[in-house]
Amino acid sequence: MTLLERLQSEVLIADGAIGTLLYSYGVDFCYEELNTTNPELIEKIHREYIHAGADIIQTNTYGANAVKLARYGMEGRVQELNKAAVQIAKRAASPEKRFVLGTIGGIRGIQKSSIPLSEIEAAVREQAEALLSEKPDGLLLETYYDLEELEKVLAVIRPMTELPIIAQVSMHEPGVLQNGLPLNEALKQLESLGADIVGVNCRLGPYHTIQAFEEVKLPENAFLSAYPNASLLDVQDGRIVYESEADYFGRAAVQLREEGVRLIGGCCGTTPKHIRAAKKALSGLAPVREKEVKKKKPVIIQEAAPSPVAPLYEQVKKDRTIIVELDTPKHLDTAAYIKGAKALQDTGIAAVTMADNSLASPRVSNLAMGSLLKSEHNVRSLIHITCRDRNLIGLQSHLMGLHTLGLHEVLAITGDPTKVGDFPGAASVYDVSSMELIQLIKQMNEGISFSGKPLKQKTNFSVAAAFNPNVRVIDRAVKRLEKKIEFGADYFITQPVFTKEKIVEVYEATKHLPTPIFLGIMPLTSSRNAEFLHHEVPGIKLSDETLARMKTHENDKEAAAQEGLKIAKELIDTAAGLFNGIYLITPFLRYEMSIELIRYIEEQDRKLNERGIAHVQTTSN
Structure with a gap:
């Protein structure tokens, strides 16, 4: 069965963070370079998530585009690093027959003017071609704070493949994007552009991610996904840490399922123990096909007081x-x-x-x-x-x-x-x-x-x-x-x-x-x-x-x-x-x-x- 066929009748579990584990191992350089310099380590991480119960794993290619690789002088290695990443993931997934998603991460943050959309388009096209050449089971577009960028990326990639595409936005505040657009509206726009699975990842922990989905309707022609962080981050002795018990993450996965989410994974701070807890908590639970959407009380935005003098x-x-x-x-x-x-x-x-x-x-x-x-x-x-x-x-x-x-x-x-x-x-x-x-x-x-x-x-x-x-x-x-x-x-x-x-x-x-x-x-x-x-x-x-x-x-x-x-x-x-x-x-x-x-x-x-x-x-x- 294909990924979309499985989602018709199941809630599937994706893997958690790759970068979090690499960070915990003391890796402090370009993670994507490990696809060629230490493929065994990346394969080990994939297998840990598979053994924890992940139905889906993603490639170690979040930043494997020419724009981000240029920071390390490796912009000419896009093809090499992306192809190697799919090959590693497929080796890990093959015995267990798990799905492999080729990951393409967001490039822009708040600073829109620093990277024009034309440059992003070229970088994404190059990365997608490399990933697709190794025949993954789908593509994952994740950590996009700028909806304009994600829409452009989706418009570039959708004509390139008939494989499932997951499009995930990131929020600073629960239920709203940084441009003020409600999450429900943003997901509808992504669905209309051809995304098969729409959702959110990163920045927010389980509590606020669940809160955001309370206002999201079930899509008509797509499925919902959620990859929350383990928790809000903390800094201890100069290192970033996420304080979250695995059981709590598992209970949160059940609540996300109750909000209609059918694909649940983890982002920053999540580890195989979080994925194991989610898999256990969701065992035997069928997808939700109807839900009551929480109606958010509208916030009245007052007009500014008129200035006494002309601007x-x-x-x-x-x-x-x-x-x-x-x-x-x-x-x-x-x-x-x-x-x-x-x-x-x-x-x-x-x-x-x-x-x-x-x-x-x-x-x-x-x-x-x-x-x-x-x-x-x-x-x-x-x-x-x-x-x-x-x-x-x-x-x-x-x-x-x-x-x-x-x-x-x-x-x-x-x-x-x-x-x-x-x-x-x-x-x-x-x-x-x-x-x-x-x-x-x-x-x-x-x-x-x-x-x-x-x-x-x-x-x-x-x-x-x-x-x-x-x-x-x-x-x-x-x-x-x-x-x-x-x-x-x-x-x-x-x-x-x-x-x-x-x-x-x-x-x-x-x-x-x-x-x-x-x-x-x-x-x-x-x-x-x-x-x-x-x-x-x-x-x-x-x-x-x-x-x-x-x-x-x-x-x-x-x-x-x-x-x-x-x-x-x-x-x-x-x-x-x-x-x-x-x-x-x-x-x-x-x-x-x-x-x-x-x-x-x-x-x-x-x-x-x-x-x-x-x-x-x-x-x-």
């Missing part, structure tokens, strides 16, 4: 809009900073922007300072958020805090690496890129957390993205902007630009974009300042002419500052005619320089308006 991206589409960066201090004497922020606000600018520990140097929290300025001085803030300093937990918590405090303008950036800052040995997190952060913030605007769980209220963030035009090939930078727009960017803020030619180039390269741009202008303060920016700060380049002009005043601080302002005004003359948004970067808390530039912009706009009115009056008459 910056809407404001800049209509009128001249000026924002000014004023970095918070590196010390705790904030009097001068607050004075400067108030002075800037009094000029009528749209917002004071605050970097997030720029150049990887610790400063007073921009969240704290933004809240203080808002509550006590009515100063509107645009808060920068880097991916460097916070993991996903910290990022979501930070954003929830910003929303709660009424700070809704944010700039999502990757952040300078720690090696350029005060603590070069500090760890950089980078759980996500700026693109994924933009997408996750927009997901929160729909009332959905990073894990897919309802937030009970929508946020209303206006999300800016960074644009560095100081590159040799600007078309590539613009392609990146287009990608950021796809991920949800509302507007862009550029690095400071120091030549008129570059400003015009930026305009010509971006004028087709629907998303507004704030053009960055930064007054230079001295020749040393100019040299430092040009030679040492990533993303900033000055022209030879600018460097020479500042050099002529290297021994006169005041003259140098005036020359820096003169250069900035010349750049503003060009920028103001092409961009509604101007982004002034204040150097060294010298806010009086930014105020002078603000006044200059206002005066030039006034003169232009007067000329325009005069022209209209003349032609009207």
Whole structure:
């Protein structure tokens, strides 16, 4: 009988984790390489699961694709490692006549932008061809947090074979995927794409896996599968462990069967003893053919409170809009900073922007300072958020805090690496890129957390993205902007630009974009300042002419500052005619320089308006 024929009348038991056993044996390198370097060990693990009662075993190929193997320099061994894995599993399964599934693991995690779907498609096609060439009994697609990826993989593989395909998603929260889609809906979509068995694996232990299936209907044309972890993980003496009694896992298997699951295996932390317990507990139990689906009480997601002022991206589409960066201090004497922020606000600018520990140097929290300025001085803030300093937990918590405090303008950036800052040995997190952060913030605007769980209220963030035009090939930078727009960017803020030619180039390269741009202008303060920016700060380049002009005043601080302002005004003359948004970067808390530039912009706009009115009056008459 085939696998699908058996499932018509039986609840089948799959194996447990391979990686968990290898980890317990002290293996700390590429597990898939063992298919050729130590096939006896892999076969031993397969036999242990078969002797424990597994009806189905999976190949040791979870990460045997070109993308993941590239981490070990083995991307050219996809065919070799996958073929060897099927051969090993079939040797182990043959005497006992067990089914062998060729395993293809998910590639993406939270970081979608790092691996395009086209690359995933090519990698999966290559791996599937290798697995299928050795004639397994089916294919297992497991540990897919990103439903888009799994749907693409299924669309690639389904036309390649008539063998059964098992498609399993992974959840951060019971019953919901990370994009907020209910598990039941996700499984229905996979069924419609041709999966023969649909289910879940990894991340959650038995308790939460059962809870998730309580809301899942029995499929019309597929079977349900579940490979829960042994439990939630723990760390003891630096090693990952899963605390779970085998008997508990066996009882959980019975409950999964009661929820209509017909294929039950194990993921992280499970061992042959867990599979043995599940087999014993399910002995003699027929599949469930009808079930009562638990109706989950709908979570009401409240609309976000309307902002008292228009978002910056809407404001800049209509009128001249000026924002000014004023970095918070590196010390705790904030009097001068607050004075400067108030002075800037009094000029009528749209917002004071605050970097997030720029150049990887610790400063007073921009969240704290933004809240203080808002509550006590009515100063509107645009808060920068880097991916460097916070993991996903910290990022979501930070954003929830910003929303709660009424700070809704944010700039999502990757952040300078720690090696350029005060603590070069500090760890950089980078759980996500700026693109994924933009997408996750927009997901929160729909009332959905990073894990897919309802937030009970929508946020209303206006999300800016960074644009560095100081590159040799600007078309590539613009392609990146287009990608950021796809991920949800509302507007862009550029690095400071120091030549008129570059400003015009930026305009010509971006004028087709629907998303507004704030053009960055930064007054230079001295020749040393100019040299430092040009030679040492990533993303900033000055022209030879600018460097020479500042050099002529290297021994006169005041003259140098005036020359820096003169250069900035010349750049503003060009920028103001092409961009509604101007982004002034204040150097060294010298806010009086930014105020002078603000006044200059206002005066030039006034003169232009007067000329325009005069022209209209003349032609009207």
